[in-house]
Amino acid sequence: MDMVMTGRRWVAKQLRKAGLDEDTAQWESRILVEKAMGFTKNQYLPTTTTMTQEQQDTLIQLTSRRCDGEPLQYLCGEWEFFGISFSVGEGVLIPRQDTETLVEAVLRLRRGQNSTALLDLCSGSGCIPIAIAKHLPAVQGDCVELSADAFGYLRQNLERYDVPITPWQSDVFTPPETLFQRRYDVITCNPPYLTAANMQNLQREVQFEPAMALDGGTDGLAFYRRLIPQWKTCLKVGGWLVTEVGQGQAAQVAAIMKQADLRQCHTETDLCGVERVVLGQLA
Numbered sequence: 001m002d003m004v005m006t007g008r009r010w011v012a013k014q015l016r017k018a019g020l021d022e023d024t025a026q027w028e029s030r031i032l033v034e035k036a037m038g039f040t041k042n043q044y045l046p047t048t049t050t051m052t053q054e055q056q057d058t059l060i061q062l063t064s065r066r067c068d069g070e071p072l073q074y075l076c077g078e079w080e081f082f083g084i085s086f087s088v089g090e091g092v093l094i095p096r097q098d099t100e101t102l103v104e105a106v107l108r109l110r111r112g113q114n115s116t117a118l119l120d121l122c123s124g125s126g127c128i129p130i131a132i133a134k135h136l137p138a139v140q141g142d143c144v145e146l147s148a149d150a151f152g153y154l155r156q157n158l159e160r161y162d163v164p165i166t167p168w169q170s171d172v173f174t175p176p177e178t179l180f181q182r183r184y185d186v187i188t189c190n191p192p193y194l195t196a197a198n199m200q201n202l203q204r205e206v207q208f209e210p211a212m213a214l215d216g217g218t219d220g221l222a223f224y225r226r227l228i229p230q231w232k233t234c235l236k237v238g239g240w241l242v243t244e245v246g247q248g249q250a251a252q253v254a255a256i257m258k259q260a261d262l263r264q265c266h267t268e269t270d271l272c273g274v275e276r277v278v279l280g281q282l283a
């Protein structure tokens with residue numbers, strides 16, 4: 001397998017043996033070969049290109065890790081979200097397409113505004129605040145992440161895109177007092193929301209992701225119950241709290257928002273037709 005073509009065929013075969021379907025195996029084989037050769041996605045890599053011994057060794061290693069279930073995104077070290085490439089790796093939740101629905105909802109809310117004060121809770125890689133900041137004028141604010149591993153990626157991504165959002169390494173339930181003094185136009189959050197049953201039944205790749213970013217307690221709603229009443233006080237009058245939710249949780253989260261006196265509670269649907277985002281406004 002000293003050529004890209006033979007390398008890809010070999011990788012695809014291993015991935016199929018490990019249980020991936022044909023299309024996915026083909027697609028991932030291309031990405032893994034590109035990664036092993038240090039190519040970026042936007043370059044064309046001719047299939048007749050020769051691979052050095054070192055590149056072949058790297059490819060063998062990457063393939064074996066992938067066959068053991070490690071997510072492709074961690075092996076690449078980068079993943080695209082909302083058209084932006086984020087550094088990711090073990091210890092941080094991989095940005096998902098579902099979450100683009102939340103970003104789009106915020107862009108619609110803030111269209112035409114000159115500036116936006118934004119707070120993002122449970123930030124992970126920082127994909128939400130960075131995508132928002134890249135698409136709205138004069139976004140500034142704060143974001144909060146507890147995990148030391150995730151915080152490293154968060155800081156790296158904020159620096160990489162030069163976004164004026166300050167990262168705070170803290171529990172969202174016991175934040176630095178200064179944060180509570182601030183007032184925001186928008187507070188976003190994609191908290192852990194999987195149920196105890198979901199946690200027992202994770203897809204193989206998801207088992208490599210931090211449980212801390214996934215586990216939302218017995219019914220998955222533990223974070224919403226505490227976060228919503230606690231942080232709504234940091235909204236400006238007219239400001240919006242915007243949260244991602246798991247499948248089937250929208251009505252319950254909207255009820256928690258109403259109970260916390262937020263108004264205009266409504267939901268947004270993702271590309272799969274799942275009610276994925278719940279919004280509420282401080283009147």
Ligand code: GLN
Nearest residue numbers: 190191192193194213214
């Ligand atoms: N969407 C993730 C999953 O289903 C869960 C992320 C979260 O809990 N916020 O794997």
